[in-house]
Amino acid sequence: MGKKLSSAFFLKPTLLLAESLLGKKLITWKKDKRTGRSTEVSGMIVEVEAYTQDGDMASHSWRGKTPRNRVMFQAGGHCYVYFIYGMHHCINVVSESEGTGAAVLIRALQPISGLHIMQRRRHVKNPLLLTNGPAKICQALGISKAMCGEHFLRSKRIQLRTFRKVKKSHIVRSKRIGISRSQDLPWRFSIRNNPWVSRAA
């Protein structure tokens, strides 16, 4: 199952939260309409990126609050989902205290449970290709904008729990992917040699 995290866990500085999220378990549930039974669909976080408000021109929040990014300004622990490139969703963990405007993008998971549900949703069999990218995660776990604004400790649809302890020496730091501004900040964190990472560090 994994233990519950504390709300204080999410309030730390964004770069620290990013590292701390490695090894945590992201969980959604799929309800079967016939039986009413709920199946857990989950994975361990193996790659993240930090986005802050101050001086980070790649962050959605860098020019202040807008209708889209308002959840980034809520208290740490909220779920920020955005839609991009006309077809993809990405999921973030909001960090720091209310009013700050920072978050951590979840970029890759190592699948734990509900693999066959992920395979059906993704139209892909190879487990290595199910959740090795931010939009793939949302497709595999059924994450949409409907979950934007939920809280990872209180939501019934999406949660974060403890899973594995990741040693500092197993964490790799590198530049963020897919951005055109503030490209040189080394704010991507991943688990060394993990086969589910979206791209080698």
Add this chain to the structure above:
DNA sequence: CACTAGATTTTCT
């Protein structure tokens, strides 16, 4: 293996 084009629509300028 590396690289590129094309899909598609929200969001903010």
Add this chain to the structure above:
DNA sequence: GAAAATCTAGTGG
């Protein structure tokens, strides 16, 4: 009107 925190299939070596 342009850009966007991406993905996939396709090409060529």
